[in-house]
Amino acid sequence: MSQHRDEHLDLCAAYVLGCLDEADRSRLEAHLAEACPVCEGALRDFGGSAVLLAASVPPALPSPAIKARVLAAVRGDAGAEGGRAKEGRILPMKKRWALPPRLGWALAACFVLATGVLFTTMTRLRQDLNRARDQVQNLTRDLDSERRWAAVLASPGARTASFSLTPAGEAELRARATVDPETHRAILVFQNFKAPSGRDYELWALRGNTPVSLGLIRPDPSGRAVLRIEDIGDPAGLTAFAISLEPRGGAPTRNEPTGPIVMIGSLGG
Ligand SMILES: [Zn+2]
Incomplete structure (x- = not known):
């Protein structure tokens, strides 16, 4: 179109x-x-x-007088002065007004x-x-x-996880998670997450010993990323988060990290 x-x-x-x-x-x-x-x-x-x-x-409707004036003017225009003679007392419109x-x-x-x-x-x-x-x-x-997400951070029952590095993690990595057990929403903030070229950091939720991928961490050029998860699932079964360094695009299956685990975050009360 x-x-x-x-x-x-x-x-x-x-x-x-x-x-x-x-x-x-x-x-x-x-x-x-x-x-x-x-x-x-x-x-x-x-x-x-x-x-x-x-x-x-x-x-x-024009009054009869106006009608007569107009007719007289028209006749005057037609050239004959007879219009004036015929209509008698009615004066033709003066030309300068027409x-x-x-x-x-x-x-x-x-x-x-x-x-x-x-x-x-x-x-x-x-x-x-x-x-x-x-x-x-x-x-x-x-x-x-924004208000809904701010409510996650302000929720009185919110549980937080501070991440700690494993020996495989770069020293400058920082991460923090907040989970609202009431709404099942979670916000995770990552800093200094600049993956080596050809690699991606991937976030995992641990339920017991079973990892479930929560997706790739896609930082801005400064290495900062915020991940908002609408439904983290039943918070009672969620024991920790983990971050692995995967080949570009992430691990091939949702339940099995293939790269080294670089950070672990256990959920506190
Ligand atoms: Zn148009």
Whole structure:
């Protein structure tokens, strides 16, 4: 589908006013053929607005005097001075008050064009408003999520694990885990986890003596990583965490580390 652009709205306005040239019209029609919802809405608005504008003018019948004046002026325009003679006391409109027909059409065209521009602007504002609403929704969702995760760290029943190095671990590795037994959520923070090239650190949960992979530790360039686990499983059976250094991509099976264990973290109360 061809991408909707702002210029399409200008083309839509001109399309409704019937003043698109051949090239622009076929360009817009090609775009409309792909059912662009923005342009379809704009066309509805523009078309509707023209009708609404016409309907918003209060209906009025000209008084007989005005009708007679207009008729007399028309007859005067037709060239014959007879109009004045025939209608007697009714004076023809003075020429200097009559709008040249072209000027009248130009004013009407300006009015319709201004309406088109107004609706183009309104459509854009509506799009901006929708975008802003989406952003607020996303931020609210992010904030809710942060609050939920902050609650893990603040939970009175939270259990923590400080990791200790095994002889196979690099001295600068640091890791810490917090588990909320109530919600089963866990947050693990890792520091200085820069794996040697071609290797990855992998996190394991130990239930009794059975390891279960919790995934790879993917640090930022400074070696820091935060792992948020939505459901760590039954916290009662969870005895410890372990970290192994695996070939790139991790161990081939979920229940068996293949590389050396570099850290162990036993869960405290
Ligand atoms: Zn479009």
